[in-house]
Amino acid sequence: MNAPAALLLPLHRKFNPPLIHTSMKKLTLMLLAICCASLLCAGELSLSSPDRRLTVIVSDSGGHASYRILYDGITFLDPSPLGFITDAGDFTRDLRLGKATGVQVIDETYSLKNIKKSQVRHLAHTVDIPFEQNGKRAFVVTFSVGNNDVAFRYTLCRTGETLCSVVRQEATGFRLPAGSTTFLCPQSPAMGGFARTTPSYETPYTPDDTPGKNGLGEGYTFPGLFRIADRGWVLISETGVDSRYCAGRLLGHADGLYTIGFPQEKEFNGNGSSSPGITLPGQTPWRTLTVGRTLAPVVETTVAFDLVEPLYEPSKEYADEYGCGTWSWIIAGDGSMNYAEQKRYIDFCAEMGYRTVLVDAWWDTRIGYEGIEELAAYARTKGVGLYLWYNSNGYWNDAPQGPRGKMDNLIRRRREMKWLQQTGIKGIKVDFFGSDKQAALQLYEEILADANDYGLLVIFHGCTLPRGWERMYPNYAASEAVLASENMNFTQSSCDAEAFNACLHPFLRNTVGSMDFGGSTLNRYYNAGNRPGGSRRVTSEVFALATAILFQSPVQHFALAPNNLTDAPAWAIDFMKGVPTTWDDTRFLDGYPGKYILLARRHGDTWYVVGVNAQKETVRLTLDLSLFEAGETVTVYDDNSRLEGRVRTARIGKRQQMSVTIPTNGGVVIHN
Ligand code: CA
Secondary structure, three states, X not given: OOOOHHHHOOOOOOOOOHHHHHHHHHHHHHHHHHHHHHHHHOOEEEEEOOOOOEEEEEEOHHHOOEEEEEEOOEEEEEEEEOOEEEOOEEEOOOEEEOOOEEEEEEEEEEEOOOOOOOEEEEEEEEEEEEEEEOOEEEEEEEEEEEOOEEEEEEEEOOEOOEOEEEEEEEOOEEEOOOOXXXXXXXXXXXXXXXXXXXXXXXXXXXXXXXXXXXXXXXXXXXXXXXXXXXXEEEEEEEEOOOOOOOOOEEEEOHHHEEEEEOOOOOHHHHOOOOOOEEEOOEEOOEXXXXXXXXXXXXXXXXXXXXXXXXXXXXXOOHHHHOEEEEEOHHHHOHHHOOHHHHHHHHHHHHHHOOOEEEEOOOHHHHOHXXXXXXXXXXXXXXXXXXXXXXXXXXXXXXXOOOOOOOOOOHHHHHHHHHHHHHHOOOEEEEXXXXXXXXXXXXXXXXXXXXXXXXXXXEEEOOOOOOOOHHXXXXXXXXXXXXXXXXXXXXXXXXXXXXXHHHOOHHHOHHHOOOEOOOOOOOOOEOOOOOOOOOOEOOOOHHHHHHHHHHOOOOEEEEOOOOOHHHHOOHHHHHHHHOOOOOOOEEEEEEEEOOOEEEEEEEEOOEEEEEXXXXXXXXXXXXXXXXXXXXXXXXXXXXXXXXXXXEEEEEEOOOOOXXXXXXXXXXXXXXXX
């Protein structure tokens, strides 16, 4: 099926004079209407990307709504179900395609300083496709097709006097072609794990697995990555999820089918419904598929941010406060939660030239509110700000860490936030949510909106995946939603798997949202004395430097300790002092999920090319470094076979290439 001719028209720019914009749009609509008429006879409708390589074909075959995806004419998604069941009816059968409307050519640019690139050009074709049931409009699917991204969402229609509905189940699915393999992490069963705080998106990935499974029985978390035989890759996720719906997961079935699952009933200790309530007319979140012949579109996608809008005005310029920080808990644990040790970390933070110290759990009883006020005043004299940890509870799990009972209730939360603002606290880290229910999404949103009223940045831990939140909530900083650095403190096996996980996140978790990993450890041992005992870091110092660039979050509290000023290589500390946390551009260079990755990020005029390797074999390759000028001098950090790092300068030659060697658990960093 060819793309409607209308969508092959030259694109207009968002900032073109309105008259041209309008006339182009009318022409587009008229031509599409003609095309749709003929297409509808066949019960199919197609929409192609601006570059015509990516095509979605929507069908009502057999009375079922479905869609499939082609790239360069090759199938990347087999016919996959659309539709849902609500309290008003079953909208999965007896469906007929209606007349498509609302065709738009989107060509807009937006700025966002907290994602993988600061200026994004969002280019896509969109169309509204209605489905009818028994002669009445059942629902509308809006498709957006960019050059490598397909996104769609439903609009639920008003029926008579009914202005609200409950969505019981979605048929929405993704059917992978035969021969595909999966890169997924299971959704945890509800009310398990530490103090009954799951699901918290802290489960391990299995790379190159076979489809047809369902994780631990509860499906998989977003995003999911699929290798489509020898054809390419598909990343599936969702965005625009807020208090108006629940967050979804992927339920695995036979024959490569994955469907949208709602939260487990037992989540949140059974409080709140698993079935989202929706106002009529109302829209579901976007489900997104990033499609590419290579992994570059997956690593570089901005689809999570393209399709959402800010939900409120920022109360201040939060981007001015992005940057690096430190936290004592990751190395020194609960024992470091006292005034003297936090003061020592403030001095360390100042010495590093960092912005903030994150004071983790138990500060309320071990330092106290007055102690925090003194600490914040002291920090201010050093040019350092504080983040404070909070328990989200509440009445939904057993996490005992304090402060508790401050973030779960609007009245107490706003009183607390007023104190935070008066004390000059920069942000909060709120932990232990453990639910994707609409009630939990409401809590996330209320914390963010209230925090904005008091000028606070917000980090979430023990939490769900952020779904477009960097753009939707201006004071949102980052989320954990990953097996983060704390696990390396807990177990040696997590240390042993550090490189493996680092080679997954840029293809999965970090593709769709800021990741608060809290890593780049330079201690050899995860204890305050940096002496043998407990878990031991097996990766190199250059690896630690590389992951500071590789993992993206606008606020980074690194797992550095004051002793690293004297026991880590001076070149490593010097690098970490100057590492940026915001990026103007990001490019995938090479790699394979779970094996190795090379990636480039630009901050201002400085390009950082970084790589890490989890394979037993040393990575040896010739890198195209045309990001740099021929003749330019660059600084290179790399490892020998014993993971001993070194720093040197090199000149970029005429061919703009460089041989790179990365041993197991090692890294490389090249910057101009
Ligand atoms: Ca955690």
